[in-house]
Amino acid sequence: TSGILHWKTIIFAGQGQVEFAGANYAPFELTPDTPWVNFTDEIVYFTNDPSIVQSFMRKFDDLWTSTSEFGNYANVSGALTRSYPTYAIDSRLNFPPDDSYRTRSTQAYGQETQAIDVLMFRITDERQSDAIIAAASRGVPVRLITDETEYRNVNRLWHSYNVDKMYNAGVQVRVDDHQGINHEKAVLLRGLGMSIFGSSNWTSPSTDSQREHNMFTTQAWMYDWPAAEMSAPRTS
Numbered sequence: 657t658s659g660i661l662h663w664k665t666i667i668f669a670g671q672g673q674v675e676f677a678g679a680n681y682a683p684f685e686l687t688p689d690t691p692w693v694n695f696t697d698e699i700v701y702f703t704n705d706p707s708i709v710q711s712f713m714r715k716f717d718d719l720w721t722s723t724s725e726f727g728n729y730a731n732v733s734g735a736l737t738r739s740y741p742t743y744a745i746d747s748r749l750n751f752p753p754d755d756s757y758r759t760r761s762t763q764a765y766g767q768e769t770q771a772i773d774v775l776m777f778r779i780t781d782e783r784q785s786d787a788i789i790a791a792a793s794r795g796v797p798v799r800l801i802t803d804e805t806e807y808r809n810v811n812r813l814w815h816s817y818n819v820d821k822m823y824n825a826g827v828q829v830r831v832d833d834h835q836g837i838n839h840e841k842a843v844l845l846r847g848l849g850m851s852i853f854g855s856s857n858w859t860s861p862s863t864d865s866q867r868e869h870n871m872f873t874t875q876a877w878m879y880d881w882p883a884a885e886m887s888a889p890r891t892s
Contacts, residue, residue, distance in 0.1 A: 659753065659865030662855050667712055673704045674712045676869050678777070678841045678855045685839065694835035697775065699842055699853045699882060701871070711749050713740035719867070750854070750870040757856040757870055758863040761843065762787035764872070770847030772798045773886050775840040776858050778806055780814035784858035789825040798822070801886070803838040804831035842882050851879045
């Protein structure tokens with residue numbers, strides 16, 4: 657019902673592991689066609705952190721047993737039953753539309769005092785760009801890497817509008833120059849030591865109606881990982 661299912665996750669129950677990302681199970685999103693030439697920029701997270709794994713177990717079963725949001729496809733009959741206990745949800749996780757990605761992320765931007773780095777595929781939510789502009793206006797440097805094909809897509813005029821609006825407010829903007837696309841959805845808040853990543857774009861559906869999964873964390877290694885990626889030298 658309403659929005660799309662935008663999750664991209666697998667729970668490996670026997671291994672006590674979960675994988676989630678913005679990456680679809682599609683060519684080039686999990687492995688390149690030609691490394692550093694034709695590929696899709698992604699962040700893909702595998703973890704055996706019990707709290708994260710159990711949170712996804714809980715949310716998956718919430719969706720599996722929903723009779724209002726999902727319907728049986730062909731080979732499901734009888735009662736819809738849970739496979740996992742109703743575990744608590746880890747506070748680092750964000751599951752739109754039950755939780756607002758926009759509210760949580762823009763509040764974090766408002767607390768940042770040093771610098772913001774962003775990798776974002778699609779940007780059509782003006783409240784996101786306005787929050788970034790507010791940070792830039794109080795002297796917080798912002799660097800944005802977005803997708804060139806989204807910027808040029810005539811069906812995504814709101815994307816180019818928001819990118820241009822941030823550019824005109826002093827945000828430094830780069831676009832991918834390889835043959836693939838920049839499909840990542842990641843934000844680094846340098847002063848807070850926070851990384852935000854997952855499946856949500858900066859769009860209204862990604863916070864209001866689509867099923868999404870995101871992580872907000874201040875774990876040092878989970879900040880250093882995308883920070884190193886954003887700072888890595890590129891061939892183009």
